[in-house]
Amino acid sequence: MRQEDSSESSPIPGVSRRDFLKFCSAMAAVMCLPGMEEKIAEAVTAQKRPPVLWLSAQECTGCTESLLRTNHPTLDRLILELISLEYHETLLAGSGRQAEDWREKSMKENKGKYILVVDGSIPVKDNGIYCKIGGKTALALLEEMGSQAAAVIAIGSCASWGGIPSADPNPTGATPVHVIFKNKGIKIPVVNIPGCPPNPYNFLSTVLYFLTLKKLPDLDEQGRPKFAYGRIIHENCERRPHFDAGRFALQFGDDGHRKGYCLYKLGCKGPETFNNCPIQLFNDVGSGAWPVGTGHPCFGCSEQGVGFTAPLHSPARPKYITPPSVFPDVAATRGHSATIAGAALAAGIAGAALGAAVATGKKIQKHGEEEGKTGTGEK
Ligand code: SF4
Numbered sequence: 001m002r003q004e005d006s007s008e009s010s011p012i013p014g015v016s017r018r019d020f021l022k023f024c025s026a027m028a029a030v031m032c033l034p035g036m037e038e039k040i041a042e043a044v045t046a047q048k049r050p051p052v053l054w055l056s057a058q059e060c061t062g063c064t065e066s067l068l069r070t071n072h073p074t075l076d077r078l079i080l081e082l083i084s085l086e087y088h089e090t091l092l093a094g095s096g097r098q099a100e101d102w103r104e105k106s107m108k109e110n111k112g113k114y115i116l117v118v119d120g121s122i123p124v125k126d127n128g129i130y131c132k133i134g135g136k137t138a139l140a141l142l143e144e145m146g147s148q149a150a151a152v153i154a155i156g157s158c159a160s161w162g163g164i165p166s167a168d169p170n171p172t173g174a175t176p177v178h179v180i181f182k183n184k185g186i187k188i189p190v191v192n193i194p195g196c197p198p199n200p201y202n203f204l205s206t207v208l209y210f211l212t213l214k215k216l217p218d219l220d221e222q223g224r225p226k227f228a229y230g231r232i233i234h235e236n237c238e239r240r241p242h243f244d245a246g247r248f249a250l251q252f253g254d255d256g257h258r259k260g261y262c263l264y265k266l267g268c269k270g271p272e273t274f275n276n277c278p279i280q281l282f283n284d285v286g287s288g289a290w291p292v293g294t295g296h297p298c299f300g301c302s303e304q305g306v307g308f309t310a311p312l313h314s315p316a317r318p319k320y321i322t323p324p325s326v327f328p329d330v331a332a333t334r335g336h337s338a339t340i341a342g343a344a345l346a347a348g349i350a351g352a353a354l355g356a357a358v359a360t361g362k363k364i365q366k367h368g369e370e371e372g373k374t375g376t377g378e379k
């Protein structure tokens with residue numbers, strides 16, 4: 001009998017045609033482009049792989065680790081067959097002068113055509129001396145590499161918002177990519193893929209969208225692809241029926257927690273956080289494989305100003321793992337959907353949930369004006 005996973009007719013060596021087409025279908029689903037799987041398959045196979053250069057600044061390598069956990073296809077296939085990863089400090093075989101020479105050569109050969117991916121925030125205090133690669137500051141490298149790219153993807157909450165390194169008192173002046181571009185007058189478009197970690201499929205699908213449709217996906221007011229960040233966590237959470245019914249875990253390990261009740265009273269930020277975690281899941285290990293699914297409240301990592309804004313114990317820090325003092329009328333919010341602010345207002349609920357919703361609404365509205373104030377920025 002013929003082996004099912006034969007890769008003879010597959011455009012990717014070692015990946016069966018069936019798996020390859022499954023992958024294209026999954027990507028089309030992530031991008032909310034039903035029926036586009038064939039076009040994606042054509043785009044992936046019919047042209048030169050898009051050159052990608054990856055710059056790591058103040059980060060924990062979690063974004064790369066998250067990408068390494070993908071397995072449809074695995075990262076090695078992805079690197080070798082879907083994109084041409086020209087430079088990535090963590091994954092490069094070479095190092096030192098050899099690596100920097102390769103980066104410069106690749107930038108020259110692919111000027112205006114490569115995608116620059118940045119993870120980590122960029123320190124700008126004291127001329128950026130707190131992060132140097134090959135003798136150059138991350139700030140100088142971002143300017144040099146970013147201004148010659150076709151597009152930039154800021155992956156993770158650090159590159160998108162400043163993340164943990166920008167938490168008060170922000171000693172290094174950690175600043176997100178889009179703010180530096182604005183301050184330096186660099187006009188290259190920046191896509192934010194926030195998350196701690198970001199979902200690797202949101203990154204992969206953004207690259208494939210660019211490759212297939214020759215343009216960036218529609219972005220929200222915070223520069224995030226709408227296909228991935230268009231809905232709040234709360235909307236698709238499997239614990240939502242418990243929220244609607246007023247059943248809550250009150251302590252980690254209590255009866256409600258063990259029964260899978262809603263984590264709102266443990267500080268869950270799902271009602272004010274836009275991301276597709278409950279749908280995309282993590283690590284390809286099946287249902288429930290996302291933070292809330294495993295019993296941990298969402299802490300709002302993909303929402304600017306919700307996670308990573310102030311030190312622990314600071315009064316300015318969002319109330320993480322602290323129940324809100326005023327609780328929404330859960331019966332009144334039953335049937336609530338996409339816009340939490342609108343639903344909260346309609347239901348007439350007050351206090352923490354409404355405050356959070358209104359703050360989120362305002363934040364989104366004012367994103368354009370606010371971005372210059374994120375982190376310390378360069379003035
Ligand atoms: S509050 Fe959190 S745990 Fe509860 S339903 Fe919403 S997202 Fe899920």
Ligand code: SF4
Nearest residue numbers: 277291298299300301
């Ligand atoms: S559940 Fe919330 S905190 Fe966890 S990864 Fe998703 S958006 Fe971030």
